[in-house]
Amino acid sequence: MNVALSLGSNLGDRLQNLRTARARLAGLAEVRVLLGSRVYETEPVDVLPEYAAARFLNAALLVDCQATLEQLAAECHAIEEELGRTRTVERNAPRIIDLDIIFAGALQVNSQVLSVPHPRWATRRFVLAPLADIAPDAVLPGETRTVAEVLLALPPGPEVTMFAIDWS
Numbered sequence: 017m018n019v020a021l022s023l024g025s026n027l028g029d030r031l032q033n034l035r036t037a038r039a040r041l042a043g044l045a046e047v048r049v050l051l052g053s054r055v056y057e058t059e060p061v062d063v064l065p066e067y068a069a070a071r072f073l074n075a076a077l078l079v080d081c082q083a084t085l086e087q088l089a090a091e092c093h094a095i096e097e098e099l100g101r102t103r104t105v106e107r108n109a110p111r112i113i114d115l116d117i118i119f120a121g122a123l124q125v126n127s128q129v130l131s132v133p134h135p136r137w138a139t140r141r142f143v144l145a146p147l148a149d150i151a152p153d154a155v156l157p158g159e160t161r162t163v164a165e166v167l168l169a170l171p172p173g174p175e176v177t178m179f180a181i182d183w184s
Contacts, residue, residue: 017121018050019081019088020151022134022143023074024058024114030073031055033099033113035183038077040095041115046083047091053077053149055183058142059174063108070110073179076118076146085120089130092117118147124157133157138166145176 021041025033034055042049053076060067081088092115100112118134125132133156137143144167147154152164159166 017081017123019079019085019120020118020147020154021077021079021092022114022116022118022146023077024072024142025112026060026070026072027110027112028100031180031183034073034075036099037095037113037115038075038184040098041077041079041091044083044091046081046087048080049077050080051078051150052184053146054178055180056142056145056176057179058145058176060108061140061142061174064106067108067110072142074142074146074176075183076143076150078150081120085117085123085125085130085132086127089117116143118143119151119154119156122157139170141167141170141174141176144170 023034023037041047055073055075058072058074060070060072096113096115116134117132118137120132123132148164148167152162154163
């Protein structure tokens with residue numbers, strides 16, 4: 017099944033963090049990377065004032081995944097921990113790496129541990145810009161517009177600028 021993943025980093029060597037996470041994902045037996053977006057530098061969203069200057073690098077991957085979504089989510093969490101991410105109670109705190117499942121074909125999952133499609137995908141330019149690079153014509157469950165149309169309909173706001181074309 018085709019799965020879109022969002023990757024973000026705003027601590028340390030941000031681009032290297034994205035590259036390392038991509039390599040770890042590509043190294044999973046049940047995952048094959050199909051497409052990678054460009055890398056975008058983005059303003060943090062919904063963060064405390066002291067974190068406002070910690071800009072993110074964000075990207076997206078389209079992968080073919082033979083694992084369950086729960087298994088893939090667990091693998092993503094393991095990669096985050098391996099790269100040094102520590103989870104805190106503080107929401108949207110700076111992080112070395114953040115890996116999220118954005119969509120998985122037409123599947124919809126709402127459990128205590130996983131929500132697919134990601135519940136805030138359609139409101140976040142930092143998710144939509146990279147996602148539009150790899151799946152502009154995708155129509156996610158619960159939406160009638162394509163990813164590209166959702167991106168174009170967003171109001172102006174947090175800045176998203178291209179940072180790198182090739183990050184493999």
